[in-house]
Amino acid sequence: MKQSIFEILENVPLTKDVFKMVLAGDTSHITASGQFVNILLDGFYLRRPISVCDWDDKTLTIVYKVVGHGTEAMSKMGKGTKLDILTGLGNGYDLTLAGDKPVLLGGGVGVPPMYGCAKKLVELGIKPTVILGFNVKDEIFYEEEFKALGCETVVTTVDGSYGIKGFVTNALPEGYTHFYTCGPEPMLKAVYKATNTSGQMSFEERMGCGFGACMGCSCKTLTGYKRICKDGPVMMKEEIKWES
């Protein structure tokens, strides 16, 4: 984990309420896709945990949805704004388990961490199949970005206004070797049921600190109590214990 100051290079809407923010700063502590950063905002007490979409040596890209006052404030920030950010939080996806034909399933604002995952897999010479799920056509983002990585990319919409009608699980390919997923909990449960290989699922919870100190985001797993921020947010399918 590292605390440092980042500067906004770009902050643009991708849809009505999803924004892409590119920041310049020290990314040296980001070690895996699926990790997150925790952003301090003027006028808000707790930091905002946001998943890493993409990063390189000098820049960090996050894609976030406006869901409350904090993310609304973020959406109004201009180029040049400086932000105090904790980076390198969470475990991230383990790409060594991918096999040669992994599938990536992202739902809504769970799509951004799948981009980093796809990009890193491609760098390792593995082309994942990508399934992106949205409610309606107007909510779709990043389809072209995944295609630009050379990944076979399928989009599903609940209302059928674009791509395959239904959920990401309706588009699962044959013969995949491992899965990586991030999305709302009902989707994760559906993916858990529909998949027949081992896989990795990223979870979300309201957090206090984001670095393992406060026990605010604990959950029960088959391998014991875990902190979503520090021992997660990525859990192995095999260790998940659904509460309901």
Place this chain on the structure above:
Amino acid sequence: MGKLSVNLCGIEMDNPIIPASGTFGYGYEYAELYDINELGTFSFKGTTKDPRFGNPTPRIAECYSGMINAVGLQNPGVEKVISEELPKLKECFHKPVMANVSGFSVEDYAYTCEKLDKEEQVGWLEVNVSCPNVHGGGMSFGTCPEAAAEVTAAVKKVTTKPVIIKLSPNVTDIVSIAKACEDAGADGISLINTMLGMRINLKTRKPVIANKMGGFSGPAIFPVAVRMVYQVSNAVKIPVVGMGGVSSAEDVIEMMLAGATAVEVGAANLVNPYVCRDIVRDLPEVMAKYRINSLNEIIGGAK
């Protein structure tokens, strides 16, 4: 004695800064970030007789200048704390640590304290009779002078280490509770634990926290904490550890002027993991600004 040093219940501390229980785990998450030996000490995660998962999530809600938590004393239980956490802590922290203890009966408190009494690393026992997040225990002992005194006396019987009773602000007369603890043999008082609070989500019309209510902490409660530290320290002869919304070296000085011998920092650690180290480093300059030669001299200086 150094300019920053204080003596808390017979134990010399290099400085009065103590990360508060529940915001610092068992120390090693922070030891990855900086040398935690720079701190006066720290109060480790509230420990109970048996292991506890705590409350369902969400356990956290944000507030203006603060937060609410309802973690519910998640901890591995005293046996595992002694066999697993303390050996890990020994690797990174070489000062006496403050052991924070909670319970659901007088016997629980005595059991846990007796176990921790035998641990060389433990300097002080901070006995939490004020947790707002567990039912049938915690705060119920801290809201009645007789019950607080009973816990104090039971713990004093099983330990020779200094016993600091951590009090709740969710009471009508904190002074009478502090005095009852003093009369029962407490070596110190720490205050304030969190204030009972609640937030409601306007979209779902449900409480944000699964447990509905939780403990409100952060800068918003600082004035309440200063007031209660002032009231209690003027009413008892034993040392008082002040806490509640402390976030800066200035806050530490204000808390000490109100009567605190040492100062705990809680919620601020969760926002800025380096805050306690920064406060220790900032203190000399802030002391110079207010013409303070030694922190020890200003304790209870506000008249």
